[in-house]
Amino acid sequence: xxxxxxxxxxxxxxxxxxxxxxxxxxxxxxxxxxxxxxxxxxxxxxxxxxxxxxxxxxxxxxxxxxxxxxxxxxxxxxxxxxxxxxxxxxxxxxxxxxxxxxxxxxxxxxx
Amino acid sequence: xxxxxxxxxxxxxxxxxxxxxxxxxxxxxxxxxxxxxxxxxxxxxxxxxxxxxxxxxxxxxxxxxxxxxxxxxxxxxxxxxxxxxxxxxxxxxxxxxxxxxxxxxxxxxxxxxxx
Numbered sequence: 191x192x193x194x195x196x197x198x199x200x201x202x203x204x205x206x207x208x209x210x211x212x213x214x215x216x217x218x219x220x221x222x223x224x225x226x227x228x229x230x231x232x233x234x235x236x237x238x239x240x241x242x243x244x245x246x247x248x249x250x251x252x253x254x255x256x257x258x259x260x261x262x263x264x265x266x267x268x269x270x271x272x273x274x275x276x277x278x279x280x281x282x283x284x285x286x287x288x289x290x291x292x293x294x295x296x297x298x299x300x301x
Numbered sequence: 302x303x304x305x306x307x308x309x310x311x312x313x314x315x316x317x318x319x320x321x322x323x324x325x326x327x328x329x330x331x332x333x334x335x336x337x338x339x340x341x342x343x344x345x346x347x348x349x350x351x352x353x354x355x356x357x358x359x360x361x362x363x364x365x366x367x368x369x370x371x372x373x374x375x376x377x378x379x380x381x382x383x384x385x386x387x388x389x390x391x392x393x394x395x396x397x398x399x400x401x402x403x404x405x406x407x408x409x410x411x412x413x414x415x416x
Contacts, residue, residue, distance in 0.1 A: 192343075222405075231305075231391065231407035232344070277344060288357040289334065289405065293343035 191216065193280045195292035202299045207266045210295045212278030214259040219286055221254050221261040222279035225272075226294075232277060235263075240283070265297070273299045303327065305394050305408035313414045319380040322411045326373050326394030333375040334405065335367060338389040347390075350375055379413075387415045 193214040200208050212221060220239045224232040238254035238261060250272075252263045259280075265272055275294045282288065306325040314320050326333050334357075335347040346359035350369035367377040373394075379386055389412050393405035 224405075231409050232393075232405075233407075234404040237403055279344075285357065287332065287349050287351060288346065290346050291336070291344035293341070 192290055193278055193292040195276075195278055195295050197295060198293070199296040200298070202268050202272075202297065204270060204299055204301055205267055206299075207264070208268060208297060210263040210265075210276050210278075210297075212261045212263070212280070212292055214280045216259065216280070217283045218254075218256065218259050219281045219283050221252075222281070222289060223250075223252055223261075223263050224277045224279065224291075225274045226277065227274040235276075268297075268299045270299050270301065273297055305392055305406050307390075307392050307408035307411050309411060310409065311412050311414075313416060314382050315416050316382055316384060318382050319378065320382060320413060321376055321378045322390055322392075322413075324375045324377075324392030324394075324408060326375070326392075327406055330394035330396050330406070331373055332395045332397060333369055333373065334393045334395075335375070335377050336391045336393065337361075338391055338410070339387075344391065347377065382415045384415050387413060389413075 193212050196211045222237050223235040226232040254261045275296050277291045277294050279289045279291045308323045332351045334349040336344040338344050349357040353369045364380045369375045389410040391410045393407045395405050
């Protein structure tokens with residue numbers, strides 16, 4: 191039931207791009223993305239709703255393939271501040287109160 | 302606007318004891334979700350409360366329980382603590398209903414160590 195994220199870890203240089211993938215075995219209502227910096231609470235980045243509506247975050251975008259129950263988070267021209275652990279969360283169809291997170295992808299951006 | 306407040310922030314217990322953690326959501330938020338975070342396991346869903354009713358429950362044993370009060374404040378309780386219960390317990394609130402309606406606002410968590 192827990193969505194699967196890949197890769198588990200990424201190391202980038204400033205200015206490079208990264209893609210984080212999230213895959214679920216269940217039909218989804220929405221996909222969420224959060225970022226957690228070390229020692230801090232997770233912070234909302236964006237939500238992608240069934241039907242294509244997207245709410246975004248500056249310089250970070252995402253896609254949601256409803257048929258495949260897959261989402262990808264795109265980080266372009268990465269900055270040092272992008273470092274942290276990224277979690278995708280999925281809300282299944284028919285149970286919109288339940289947000290289940292993947293195991294996380296650790297992103298490290300180096301100067 | 303005050304954020305989500307969790308107390309206590311840190312606590313140490315021994316095996317067999319019980320613990321109660323508290324969460325005060327953002328004013329006006331009626332949904333409170335609880336998550337357990339451990340290295341390698343990510344954020345594991347415990348339960349979600351909305352208007353004092355438990356609407357959703359994760360795959361945790363019955364030792365984990367919770368409740369929500371009329372002012373939306375929530376508590377979770379873990380009885381007969383085990384070493385594996387050592388974790389960061391995060392609470393998140395949202396205005397209407399869990400994750401479907403948008404952003405969850407997380408507290409900074411309660412870090413439980415079981416010795």
